Amino acid sequence: MRIYADNAATTGMSVAAMEAMMPYLCQYYGNPSSLYAAGQKAREAVETARENIARCIGSAPREIIFTSGGSESDNQAILSAADVGKAAGKRHIVSDNIEHHAVLHTLEKLKKEGFEVTLVPVRENGIVSVKDIEAALRDDTCLVTVMYANNEIGTIQPVREIGDICRMRGIIFHTDAVQAVGHIPVNVNVDNIDMMSASAHKFHGPKGVGFLYAKKGLRLSNLIEGGAQEFGRRAGTENVAGIVAMSVALEEAVRRMCENTEKLLPLRDRLIEGLSKISHSALNGDRNIRLPANVNFCFEGIEGESLLLLLDDKGICASSGSACTSGSLDPSHVLLAIGRVHDVAHGSLRLTLGEDADAEQVDYIVKSVKEVVERLRCFSPVWRDLVSGKAKFIL
Numbered sequence: 052m053r054i055y056a057d058n059a060a061t062t063g064m065s066v067a068a069m070e071a072m073m074p075y076l077c078q079y080y081g082n083p084s085s086l087y088a089a090g091q092k093a094r095e096a097v098e099t100a101r102e103n104i105a106r107c108i109g110s111a112p113r114e115i116i117f118t119s120g121g122s123e124s125d126n127q128a129i130l131s132a133a134d135v136g137k138a139a140g141k142r143h144i145v146s147d148n149i150e151h152h153a154v155l156h157t158l159e160k161l162k163k164e165g166f167e168v169t170l171v172p173v174r175e176n177g178i179v180s181v182k183d184i185e186a187a188l189r190d191d192t193c194l195v196t197v198m199y200a201n202n203e204i205g206t207i208q209p210v211r212e213i214g215d216i217c218r219m220r221g222i223i224f225h226t227d228a229v230q231a232v233g234h235i236p237v238n239v240n241v242d243n244i245d246m247m248s249a250s251a252h253k254f255h256g257p258k259g260v261g262f263l264y265a266k267k268g269l270r271l272s273n274l275i276e277g278g279a280q281e282f283g284r285r286a287g288t289e290n291v292a293g294i295v296a297m298s299v300a301l302e303e304a305v306r307r308m309c310e311n312t313e314k315l316l317p318l319r320d321r322l323i324e325g326l327s328k329i330s331h332s333a334l335n336g337d338r339n340i341r342l343p344a345n346v347n348f349c350f351e352g353i354e355g356e357s358l359l360l361l362l363d364d365k366g367i368c369a370s371s372g373s374a375c376t377s378g379s380l381d382p383s384h385v386l387l388a389i390g391r392v393h394d395v396a397h398g399s400l401r402l403t404l405g406e407d408a409d410a411e412q413v414d415y416i417v418k419s420v421k422e423v424v425e426r427l428r429c430f431s432p433v434w435r436d437l438v439s440g441k442a443k444f445i446l
């Protein structure tokens with residue numbers, strides 16, 4: 052059996068998205084900025100995609116800027132808000148400690164430029180408290196950036212409430228919604244969002260394309276200078292085929308959201324229940340306020356990396372921490388943020404199911420993880436110390 056259970060890292064492209072993009076690669080390959088018909092055909096496709104994406108998130112088409120993905124959108128959103136803040140003499144930013152590195156590293160950069168950043172710690176369930184965010188706001192706060200859903204532990208943040216507070220205080224609110232868009236209902240008006248990042252490859256679109264929503268009237272700073280594409284806010288010839296495919300993928304994801312969620316929730320819960328039976332294990336992140344496909348566990352006495360390799364032998368693609376941090380020896384900042392100690396955080400496993408998952412696959416995953424954890428514990432000196440009482444169990 053081969054099971055791809057790493058859909059938070061990336062997803063496979065949908066057939067509809069692939070079919071939609073093909074003609075724009077080799078047939079209608081004109082430059083959207085060219086005036087002849089072949090160029091205008093590409094222009095039309097880009098603008099239709101913009102309208103479709105806008106409809107999916109409740110924005111106006113003009114409020115959508117096409118980018119190269121989630122990281123670029125996060126960078127542009129945060130740096131733009133910082134520029135707006137700087138012009139008004141406001142240099143304080145509020146965020147939380149489980150953001151994606153595209154956000155955290157951009158904030159680090161701003162710190163070096165004299166900005167002050169308050170990272171509000173999330174609670175033990177991996178959710179930031181609205182009250183804590185509110186308490187962190189100051190008169191010189193120019194931006195609040197809190198992700199919609201976490202990429203590692205799947206927890207869904209109280210975006211609407213945070214957005215509401217920001218709106219009342221006149222503070223720009225950005226959310227990295229890369230894990231949410233196409234998976235759970237997102238509407239920029241209902242959710243009081245000023246800026247929002249999304250990425251096609253997380254909802255069955257192609258890699259290397261995404262978008263930034265920026266509310267009308269919000270001043271964006273360019274990361275990339277050049278031509279006047281994207282209303283002068285993002286230069287470079289448009290990724291026409293990618294943009295078309297992204298819009299088709301998003302429409303499909305939104306159309307199937309209810310059906311997919313209904314299917315995934317019981318499978319996710321079956322997986323959580325199965326893995327909970329492994330001794331000295333714990334679920335990471337809130338039991339219920341989490342993405343419908345996300346399961347994240349810590350198993351005491353083992354290392355996540357070895358776990359992944361042995362699961363790979365059994366045909367299961369999973370992840371430990373996030374794709375960006377796996378391979379490095381530092382444990383996930385997200386797991387540390389929810390109070391897992393280093394040793395425990397090292398033994399983590401993230402499984403993110405695809406829409407094609409079924410009960411048989413879930414049972415196979417549970418059986419495989421059990422076998423692999425037991426086997427690794429047999430050889431683990433850390434586990435031996437725990438069992439002999441030399442060290443104390445935490446989980």
Ligand SMILES: *Cc1c(COP(=O)(O)O)cnc(C)c1O
Pocket residue numbers: 059060119120121122123125151153198200201202227228229230250251252253259261
């Ligand atoms: C994947 C991801 C990103 C980065 O998106 P790319 O398109 O790969 O640059 C940013 N934030 C979150 C929450 C993500 O899951």
